[in-house]
Amino acid sequence: xxxxxxxxxxxxxxxxxxxxSDGSGVVTxxxxxxxxxxxxxxxxxxxxxxxxxxxxEIVAVTIGGAKCEETLRTxxxxxADRAIHVKEEGEVQPLTAARALAAVFKxxxxxxxxxxxQAIDDDNNxxxxxxxxxxxxxxxxxxxxxxxxxxxxxxxxxxxxGLETLEVTLPAIVSTDLRLNEPRYLKLPDIxxxxxxxxDATSLGDLGVQAAPPVKVVKTTAPAGRxxxxxxxxxxxxxxxxxxxxxx
Amino acid sequence: MSKTLVxxxxxxxxxxxxxxxxxxxxxxxxxxxxxxxLAKDGSSVAAEAAKLAGATKVLQLDNAxxxxxLAAIVAPQIADVAKSRGATxxxxxxxxxxxxxxxxxxxxxxxPQVSDVMAVHAxxxxxxxxxxxxxxxxxxxxxxxxxxxxxxxxxxAVAASGSAAVEKVSSGATLPTHTTFVGLAxxxxxxxxxxxxxxxxxxxxxxxxxxxxxxIYALADKLGAAVGASRAAVDSGYVPNDMQVGQTGxxxxxxxxxxxxxxxxxxxxxxxxxxxxIVAINKDPEAPIFEIADFGLVGDxxxxxxxxxxxx
Ligand SMILES: Cc1cc2nc3c(=O)[nH]c(=O)nc-3n(C[C@H](O)[C@H](O)[C@H](O)COP(=O)(O)OP(=O)(O)OC[C@H]3O[C@@H](n4cnc5c(N)ncnc54)[C@H](O)[C@@H]3O)c2cc1C
Ligand SMILES: Nc1ncnc2c1ncn2[C@@H]1O[C@H](COP(=O)(O)O)[C@@H](O)[C@H]1O
Numbered sequence: 179x180x181x182x183x184x185x186x187x188x189x190x191x192x193x194x195x196x197x198x199s200d201g202s203g204v205v206t207x208x209x210x211x212x213x214x215x216x217x218x219x220x221x222x223x224x225x226x227x228x229x230x231x232x233x234x235e236i237v238a239v240t241i242g243g244a245k246c247e248e249t250l251r252t253x254x255x256x257x258a259d260r261a262i263h264v265k266e267e268g269e270v271q272p273l274t275a276a277r278a279l280a281a282v283f284k285x286x287x288x289x290x291x292x293x294x295x296q297a298i299d300d301d302n303n304x305x306x307x308x309x310x311x312x313x314x315x316x317x318x319x320x321x322x323x324x325x326x327x328x329x330x331x332x333x334x335x336x337x338x339x340g341l342e343t344l345e346v347t348l349p350a351i352v353s354t355d356l357r358l359n360e361p362r363y364l365k366l367p368d369i370x371x372x373x374x375x376x377x378d379a380t381s382l383g384d385l386g387v388q389a390a391p392p393v394k395v396v397k398t399t400a401p402a403g404r405x406x407x408x409x410x411x412x413x414x415x416x417x418x419x420x421x422x423x424x425x426x
Numbered sequence: 427m428s429k430t431l432v433x434x435x436x437x438x439x440x441x442x443x444x445x446x447x448x449x450x451x452x453x454x455x456x457x458x459x460x461x462x463x464l465a466k467d468g469s470s471v472a473a474e475a476a477k478l479a480g481a482t483k484v485l486q487l488d489n490a491x492x493x494x495x496l497a498a499i500v501a502p503q504i505a506d507v508a509k510s511r512g513a514t515x516x517x518x519x520x521x522x523x524x525x526x527x528x529x530x531x532x533x534x535x536x537x538p539q540v541s542d543v544m545a546v547h548a549x550x551x552x553x554x555x556x557x558x559x560x561x562x563x564x565x566x567x568x569x570x571x572x573x574x575x576x577x578x579x580x581x582x583a584v585a586a587s588g589s590a591a592v593e594k595v596s597s598g599a600t601l602p603t604h605t606t607f608v609g610l611a612x613x614x615x616x617x618x619x620x621x622x623x624x625x626x627x628x629x630x631x632x633x634x635x636x637x638x639x640x641x642i643y644a645l646a647d648k649l650g651a652a653v654g655a656s657r658a659a660v661d662s663g664y665v666p667n668d669m670q671v672g673q674t675g676x677x678x679x680x681x682x683x684x685x686x687x688x689x690x691x692x693x694x695x696x697x698x699x700x701x702x703x704i705v706a707i708n709k710d711p712e713a714p715i716f717e718i719a720d721f722g723l724v725g726d727x728x729x730x731x732x733x734x735x736x737x738x
Contacts, residue, residue, distance in 0.1 A: 194692060195557045204561045216674075272529065273538045296674060300556050302541050304529035307497065311533035316498055316604040319526045322667065332608065336667045337522040338621065338676070339437065343608035344496070350604075356657060356674060357667055393538050396551070396564040401699065407720035409711075413733045416705065419721050425682050425703055426649065426738055 179289035179326075179348070180235045181224045183258065184279055184306075185217040187242055187249040188299040201397040213249045216294025219354040221256040222361040223324060224292055228257070232326040235259050237286060241278045243267040247377065254372035255364045261377045264385065273390035274382070276308035281385035283313060288349060290331065295320050295353040306353035316346035322357040428457030428549055430515040431485075431508055431571075433531075434475050435523045436465065436495070441474040443622045444519030444576075446583035449478045451576040452517050453584065454546035458482040461590070462507055464500045466493040472592045479584040484592045485511070494607035495523070501530040502599035508535065510595075513571050514549070520575040520677070521621070532573035539573045540565060544580040558673040558696035578621065579679035579700045613666050617643075620669065623652035626680045626701075628671055631658035632687025632709075632727060639664055641728070642686060645735045654678070656688045672697035687727045690715025707731065 189195060190210040197204050213221075227233040238253030240246045241264040250261040264278050283291060296303040310317035318324075318333035322341065325332040326348075335342045336355045382389060410416050420426045430452040435442035445461065452459045460483045461475040472486040485507065491499050508516050508531070516531060518524030520542050532539040544562070545553035551566045552574065620626060627649065629642040639659075646653045654671040655664065671678060673693040679700035686707045688694060695718060698704060706719035707727050716722040723730060 189557070191693070195560050197561050204557060271538060273533065276533060298558065298673070301558070301673070302539075303525050304532070304539050304541060307526060307529035308533035308539075310498070311501065311530040314602065316602070317526070317530065318605075319497075320522060335522075337526075337610075338668060340610060340612040340666065340668050342610045345606045345608050347604040355667075356670075357661065390536075390538055391567075391569055393540060394566045394568075396566050398556075398561050398563050401555070401559055401562050404699065404704075404718040406717050407704075407722065409716070409722045409724070411723075413723070413730055413737055416721060416723055416734065417737050420682075420705075423703065 179233055180237065180286060181227065181233045182283065182286055182288040182291045183217070183220050183224050183236060183238050183253065184291070184293040185221065185238050185240050185249050185253045186214045186294070186297050187211050187240065187246045188214045188297055191215055191298055197398055197400040201399060203395070203398050211245070213252045214294050214297050216296060216354050218361040219356070219358050220292035220294055221253055221258065222359045223354060225257045226359060227324070227326060233290070237262060237288070239264065239279065239282050241266055241270045241275050250377055251372050252364070254375040255369045256362070257368070260375055263377050263379050265379055265381050269392070271390065271392050272302050272304035273308055274387070275305045276312055277387045277390065278382055278385055279305070279309050280312040281387050290326070290349060291351050293351070293353050295355055306351050310351040313351070316350040318344050318346050318350060319353040320355040321352050322355050324352060324358070428455050428514045429512060430455050430457065430459050430517055431511060431513040432459060432461045433504060433516070433518040433524065433527065434461050434463040434471060435519050435521060436463065436471040439470040441471050442519065442521065443583065443619065444521050444578045445475065446478055447578045447581040448517050448519045448576040449480050450581040450584045451543055451546065452515065453480045455515055455549050457514070460485055460511060462487065462504065464489070464492045464495060464503060466490050476590045476592050477586040477588050478590070479586070479588040481588055481590040484590050485595045486592055487595050487597060491601050496605050496607060497527040497530050498605045499601050501527060501534055502601060503597040504531045505534040506597040506599040507595060508571055515572045515574070518575050520577045524575045528573055528575050535571060535573060537569035537571065537573055538567065539575070540567060541575050542577040543574045544577045558692050559699055560692065577677065579677045613668060617646060618650065618652040620652040620654055621676055621678060624680055625649050625651035625682045626654050626678060627651045627684040627686065628654035628656065628688060629659055629686050630656040630688030631662065633659060633664055636664040641731045645684070645731055648735050648738050656694050685715050685719070686731060688715055689713050690718065
C-alpha cells in the first residue's frame, strides 16, 4: 500500500514573526523556513507504518514555489521514496491545495493520505478535510494513533472532550496531531541520500486544477500587545494584588 | 438579506456552550439566524437552541446516522440544507468539532473557508489570527455562501432569553458508510469546563509528574477554576490532551489565568492572549511569560503554589 504525505514549507515555529509596517503581510524574507511541524509528524508516521510493513511506498507532495524543493528534500531525507512538486509561485490557499492534492491522489491511488492538521503560518486547519470532501473519502483528523488493518484503519483523534476513535475504510485521509509521534532527527547520510531521490515536477495546469477563488487578504496588523505587568515579591503581595483587582 | 446557518454542536442531548458564541458572531452579520441541529433525536438540543437570543429559527434534522455527528456524515446534509434554505453564511464553532466539520462543508459547497473569525467588519469581511496570533489578517471573500468557523474566545455568548420556533427538516443527501464511530474516552471532571471557565490554572513541564499536578488541582479547586496545561505537560503524559492550551490546543479567554511552571512559548501565548489577567509563577526571572503577565512571581512553584492555595 502506498502512502501520500503532503508537506508544506512554512516559517519555522521558533521565529517570532514581524508584521510589515505597511500592513502588507509578515516579513518572510531572510527568515528561517522549515517543514510544517505537523507534516514532519505525518512523514514520521508514514515511516513508522512502513517499518511495520503496513506501507510499501511513500510519496511526498508539495504545492508551492521553487524554494519548496528544500521541503521535499527534507521529506526524502525522512525516508520518502520519491516526491512530487506541484509548482506554483503564487499563494496557494487550502481549497486550491486540496484540489491539487485530490488530482495527485487520483494519479497515485494511495491507501492513505497523511497531512498535518494545520499549517502554522496561516493556521487554517482546512486542507485535509477539504481533500476528503472532494474525494468523498473518510477523514480522520487530529490523529494521535493510527492502526492500519485490512482495508480499514482505526484512528484515535484528539478532540475537545478527550480521545475519539473512528474506524474508516481505506483509502482514507488522515491529519496528524502533536501526540501521534515524535519525529526523528535527520542524519547526514539520509540527507545525502535524499539528494539523489527523484522529484517529479508538475503544475496546477498539468493536473487540470483550477485555482479556487481566493479569500483576499486586505491587510495584516500586529495584535494588540499585552504589556509587562508588575513583578511581585511574595505570595502575600500576590494575594493582595488579586484582592485589590477584585479577582479573588 | 443575509441568512446565517449556525451548526449546533451537542453531546448527550445538551447544546455545547460554543454555539451561543457562534450565534453572537452571526448577529454581527445581521439578517436571519437559523440554528441547525443534526442528531439522532435532536428534540432536547433544539429546545435549548430555541432559547438562544438572536436565533430566528431552529432547524431540527433527525436521522439515526447523525448519532455521533461525524463530519463525513453530517457535512453533506449541512451542504444540502444550506442550499435549500438559501443560506448566505454557514458558521460553526471553532472547536475541534467545528474545525473538523466546516472545511468539509465548504469543499462540498465549492467555496473557501474563513477559519477562526475574531471580528466581523462586513458580511464578507473578517479579522482572523495567523502565525499563532502574532499577525491578524483582515480578509474579504467573494464566495457565497460564506463558510466560517468562529473563534470562541472572541465572542460573548448570547443570552438564553429567546424563543425561536423549531422546524423539522430533512435532507435527501446520500450519506457515506465509510466512517464508523468506535468510542469516546472522555475525562469526567467535576471541575469547570476549560473553554468557558472564568478562572483557569495551568501547569507546565516544571510540574515534572502527573502526581505533582495535584498542587495545581488544589489551587484550581480553591478558586473554582478549570485546569489547563502546556503542550510539554501533555506530551510528557502528566495530563490528558484535552487540557492543552495554545495555538494548537484550546484558545481561552478567562478573567483570571495562572501560568505555573510554563515558560511562555509563542504557541502557548496564542491560547491565552485574551485572558483578562495573567499571573505567572516561574523560577526563571527571564522567562518570556513575564513579558505578558499582569502579575509575576519568581520562585519555586512547589513552595509558592501550596502557600498561595492556603492563603486564598
Ligand atoms: C507545531 C507546534 C505547536 C505547538 N502548540 C502548542 C500549544 O498549543 N500549547 C503549548 O503550550 N505549546 C505548544 N507548543 C510547544 C511550545 O513551543 C513549547 O515547547 C511549550 O509550550 C513548552 O511548555 P512549558 O512552558 O511547560 O515547558 P518549558 O518551556 O520547558 O518551560 C518550563 C518552565 O518551568 C520553569 N520551572 C522549572 N522548574 C520550576 C519550578 N520548580 N518552579 C517554577 N518554575 C519552574 C522553567 O523556568 C521554565 O520556564 C507547540 C509547538 C509546536 C512546534
Ligand atoms: N501548499 C501545500 N503543499 C503541501 N501540503 C499542503 C499545502 N497546504 C496545506 N497542505 C497540507 O495540509 C495541511 C493543513 O494545512 P492548512 O489547511 O493550510 O492548515 C498541512 O499540514 C499540509 O499537510
